[in-house]
Amino acid sequence: MGMSQTTPRKRLSREESQAQTRTRLIDTARQLFVTTGYGGTSIRDIADGAGYSQGAFYSNFASKEEVLLELLRGHMAAEAAQLSKVIDSDGRAPEQILSELESWAATLNNDADWCMLSIELQLHANRSPTFALEYQTVWDAHRAGLGRVVGRLFAVLGRTPPAEPEELAGAFMALTHGLALQRVGGRPDPSGRLILVFLRGLIASAGLPDTAPGADAEQAGPIPPYPRG
Numbered sequence: 551m552g553m554s555q556t557t558p559r560k561r562l563s564r565e566e567s568q569a570q571t572r573t574r575l576i577d578t579a580r581q582l583f584v585t586t587g588y589g590g591t592s593i594r595d596i597a598d599g600a601g602y603s604q605g606a607f608y609s610n611f612a613s614k615e616e617v618l619l620e621l622l623r624g625h626m627a628a629e630a631a632q633l634s635k636v637i638d639s640d641g642r643a644p645e646q647i648l649s650e651l652e653s654w655a656a657t658l659n660n661d662a663d664w665c666m667l668s669i670e671l672q673l674h675a676n677r678s679p680t681f682a683l684e685y686q687t688v689w690d691a692h693r694a695g696l697g698r699v700v701g702r703l704f705a706v707l708g709r710t711p712p713a714e715p716e717e718l719a720g721a722f723m724a725l726t727h728g729l730a731l732q733r734v735g736g737r738p739d740p741s742g743r744l745i746l747v748f749l750r751g752l753i754a755s756a757g758l759p760d761t762a763p764g765a766d767a768e769q770a771g772p773i774p775p776y777p778r779g
Contacts, residue, residue: 572610574600576624579617584663588618588670615674615681619688622671625664626692633699637706644707648750651703655742658726665730672731693720709756718752 578600582591593614597607611617636650675682697716704711711718722745729741 568610571600571602571606575602575607575610576617576620579614580621580663580667583618583621583670584666588614588674615678615684618671618674618681619684621667622685622688625667626688626695630692630695630699633696637699637702647703647706648746651749652742652746655746658742658745668727668730672727689723693723696723704753704756707753709753712752712756722748 575596579591579596582595582599586595591614593607594604596614596617597604611620632654633651636647636654642650671685675685694716696719697714700719700722701711701715704715725745725748726741729744
């Protein structure tokens with residue numbers, strides 16, 4: 551009987567090892583911020599939970615605040631990428647685009663951990679002026695990115711936005727964030743459904759390019775109402 555051979559483990563490069571360390575620290579911090587709160591979590595807790603020294607933490611992050619911002623950036627980048635993928639695909643009817651948006655919206659705020667992190671982010675921004683500035687910078691960048699997505703959506707549908715796309719994006723973000731803060735227990739979150747209700751209403755009442763809102767809207771084709779559940 552021949553000896554069994556084991557596949558040698560691939561040796562990680564320095565860059566891969568650093569990326570793995572950073573990811574573990576971020577994931578551990580997320581779990582701890584949710585379960586014990588930002589204030590109740592120390593850098594030692596994060597490092598110990600991830601299986602590293604505090605030195606390893608400081609080689610990746612300058613502070614707990616930086617980890618919190620990284621969590622925010624990661625969440626917002628993923629959200630923007632998902633929306634862009636829906637809007638940027640060519641050759642689909644308006645109702646198909648809206649249907650895909652509804653599928654995406656149905657997942658909004660489903661992540662209970664993210665809802666808790668939203669609370670931690672807002673609370674810390676209220677307490678720390680320096681963090682509040684960084685928090686607002688990330689928030690503004692995301693609003694601008696979503697504004698571009700909203701602008702493309704109205705262009706694809708052949709409609710004129712009733713307000714600046716970035717303003718509409720900010721309103722949708724505020725709705726989602728506010729409802730996340732109000733979430734109680736296991737109650738279903740209505741964020742995605744309500745965003746689509748408002749979005750469909752805005753699209754239906756919007757005008758064609760170079761017309762006043764509502765004028766000749768029927769020429770671009772009717773937008774069916776949001777399906778009632």
